[in-house]
Amino acid sequence: NDYHGAAAPLYLLPRTIPCCLSLHNAEFQGLWPMRNPQQIQEVCRVFNLDQAVVKKYVQFGDVFNLLHCAANYLKIHQNGFGAVGVSKKYGKRSYARYPIFWGLKSVGALPNPDPSDLADWDSNASKQPEEVTVDLEFEASRGALKKQAQEWAGLKVDPDAQLFVFVGRWSMQKGVDLIADIFPSVLDAHPKVQLMCIGPVIDLYGRFAALKLNRLMELYPGRVYSKPEFTALPPFIFSGAEFALIPSRDEPFGL
Incomplete structure (x- = not known):
């Protein structure tokens, strides 16, 4: 979900695992500056990642960008597949707005589920409007x-x-x-x-x-x-x- 756990798969390298990136708020991307060698060394030490790994997966311009890391992992290891937005429009909007996603084929849609809805999925449910009960x-x-x-x-x-x-x-x-x-x-x-x-x-x-x-x-x-x-x-x-x-x-x- 978003940038918070985006670097986790990097610690398993060279082993890879299937990943899905769910975008709730792509405006926040987990950014740190990488404008000079001191800043590069500092952020790599903080995340305990090799500079070569950071350059390949995380760095976007002169910025350490965790959300770019998630998108780049999908691009490199999953042929650009596996990113979704949490509404039907948000995936397309994020893909058009943020260059970090342009290496992906697309950003799909996975509308937010109702966590209290544990019933089996019914394809006809959407055709049957629910009765609204006022308390x-x-x-x-x-x-x-x-x-x-x-x-x-x-x-x-x-x-x-x-x-x-x-x-x-x-x-x-x-x-x-x-x-x-x-x-x-x-x-x-x-x-x-x-x-x-x-x-x-x-x-x-x-x-x-x-x-x-x-x-x-x-x-x-x-x-x-x-x-x-x-x-x-x-x-x-x-x-x-x-x-x-x-x-x-x-x-x-x-x-």
Whole structure:
């Protein structure tokens, strides 16, 4: 899965094993610089790999690239076969976007399975729409959960409010800057909307978003809560919200 275990087969060389590369988030590739002999020696020592092996499998330009290592292993030992994306579109999108995959024949699709689905596969199942069951008891409790979330964040307690929540890394990839840019108009147009954004700042996009969201807290007191740092959250933050914001730019599960 992604770059994290990509170097593992290298430690078995010259023995090879069949491998499959599953791409969930190809934006993160496991990178270290290899711009000079000192950096090359350092990263090779850290991973306990011979420089010749690193040059053959891992190095991409002047960068130690673990995801390139996974793709290159498939190219060298499996004729470029064995890479998939976790949605029908993500494999094609990753193949077109990242040059490290251009040595492969293609990047296929392996849609994420439901880990709770243990039944035998039925080819006709997709033709039979599942009946949606609404948990009325849980839905009846959402008002109390929303009140807890509003009190926790210092928002105005309003049972009729529409609560939007973003929890994640504040970075360009996660799209937090889109929230900061769009929500002033949303808050103006919809007086019942409330916004909560929580998570650590990762890059300049996240830093600018934090400045904008802090200003929104001043302009819309009781309606906006911004906390740009890692925070352990109680479950009612998610259960009490009407909308979970996931405007990811790269991952297949962004909206």
